[in-house]
Amino acid sequence: MWDNSKDRALRERAAEVIPGGMYGHQSTALMPEDFPQFFTRAEGTRITDVDGNEYIDYMCGYGPNLLGYGHPDIARVVSEQQTRIDTATGPSPLIVDLAEAMVGMVSHADWAMFCKNGADATMMALMIARAYRGKRKVLLAKNAYHGSMPWNTPRPGGVVAEDRAHFIYFDYNDPQALTDAVKEAGDDLAGIFAAPFRHDTFADQSLPDAEYARTARRLADEHDALLVVDDVRAGFRLARDCSWETIGVRPDLSAWGKVLGNGQPISALLGNDRAREAAKSIFVTGSYWFSAVPMAAALETLRLVRESDYLEHMTQIGEALRNGLDEQAAATGFALRQTGPVTLPMILFEDDPDFSLGYGFCRAAMKRGVYMSPYHNMFINAAMTRKDIATTLEATGAAFEDIKQSRASLKPSAALAGVIDA
Ligand SMILES: Cc1ncc(COP(=O)(O)O)c(C=O)c1O
Structure with missing residues (x-):
């Protein structure tokens, strides 16, 4: 009972x-x-x-369990890595292996940076989009969740209007709404955030319309702004690549998390060469961002994603x-x-x-x-x-x-x- x-x-x-x-x-x-x-x-x-x-x-676990809780291959590399090095004064060589593995798998990516939560990765995407040409306005689909930071948390507590001062909201999958939002940003457009598909809570999901996705790519190019796909939730559940690869649209940046270590705490921001200098220019870090155990788990998860x-x-x-x-x-x-x-x-x-x-x-x-x-x-x-x-x-x-x-x-x-x- x-x-x-x-x-x-x-x-x-x-x-x-x-x-x-x-x-x-x-x-x-x-x-x-x-x-x-x-x-x-x-x-x-x-x-x-x-x-x-x-x-x-x-x-x-709201996403991280991709291959099964306690998957034996991942559990093995985790316990082996734990006997060597995890959180220490510098990263282990695994960080380079992992960056190479991600760049090898995700078509739009030329580089990778690692962090812990999805919100770390989306925050880095936001900062890089602004650092790219020193512009401020960022377009977000209404109700799309990108993490619980003040710029995007769904509840108003603790958030001030200034936290949201440079965001413009548009309806997902609506090329005209996106075009209007770009117009509103004028010559201050830093970036466009795209969910791989509409996956808001309390609402029906909708797959991305290819015209909408192509419009997002074209508008970002015309305004020398960066296009970001937030793949934190959908990553590797639609493709063994960025989710928008399935509709033939490549972003400049993609945010990853959840599945990456099959439950071990690790997330990532991937970017192309266009965004590399801006990525170099920002200061982002965390005490646990360089830990080796989650990187070992991520390498094994990626291997299983590729080979199974x-x-x-x-x-x-x-x-x-x-x-x-x-x-x-x-x-x-x-x-x-x-x-x-x-x-x-x-x-x-x-x-x-x-x-x-x-x-x-x-x-x-x-x-x-x-x-x-x-x-x-x-x-x-x-x-x-x-x-x-x-x-x-x-x-x-x-x-x-x-x-x-x-x-x-x-x-x-x-x-x-x-x-x-x-
Ligand atoms: C699309 C999307 N972006 C970002 C995040 C934030 O990830 P995290 O909770 O790991 O910070 C989430 C979490 O659910 C998400 O679904």
Whole structure:
């Protein structure tokens, strides 16, 4: 029988010593009460919460789990590297190997710099775009997330208008809106940030329109500004290259994170020769940015990305999940909107403005051992098997039946409602 008494006890303790009980994407406002907050194990495609409940995990740590938690090849290089050198007075030679490996795999890239979080990489992209020609204005798609720094964090707390003074916002996938935003920047355009596809929370995902992407490239060139693709979330889940390589558009800079070390803390900014001098001119660093263990993990992850069929496998798994859910929804009289690439599934219900159906569905699936999100895109990993999909579909089939029965009494999550309205 599913129980969460230990989780509840930990939440109470956390509320005393951690502001709000938890923060950021792990905040209790985004994790409704009966979703587990604390976990004690992660292996392959499964996570176990503090009460001992095991789940097939469709969040993958919000992305980093690409090849399976604790992948044996990566675990081996991590423990071998730990016996030699990790964080020390200078980097190990692995930093050069890793930069060469990334430049070898990502077509637009001539150089690489490494850091820890995706937000480090996007911040560097912002600074390099401004350093490139000493211009200030940066174009961002409305609601696109690039990290929790003051220039982009989705909540207003602690942010002043000056932090956002030189940003211009446009509608994703709309070449005319992009053109208008470029006009507004005038001769002060430093850069255009592009998400590889629209993957905002609480909204349908949309793949990039090729004309929009080509317009972004052309406008950046015409105005001698830099084009940035933020591949922190989608990197290596669409291609073994920058995600926009799939539509034939090459950025000047691309930001990477999450999957890069398959869970080891490492992110990267890649750039072309055009951006090299600007990259040389900025001062960015961090005490842990040169640590060797995550670099060893990243080199092994890249090897597996190059040498295995992980992407084809994840695509098949994602398709099987999408088709199975569609069939179950139709059979139980629900209309789902499953959008975006199958390797990053987003599942929203029609006629569900307060997310009560989505939340009710995910809660019912969660109590049957499948961890999904009612409002955020999810992630497929390469350790998932056909059997995992069959197990998932058993749980989701029962979850659809559950919400069909209880539909009239489903309540929106009070906590989520506060976030959606914010
Ligand atoms: C597209 C995108 N960019 C940047 C970030 C920030 O990455 P991090 O949380 O590692 O700082 C994220 C995180 O979710 C992201 O999805």
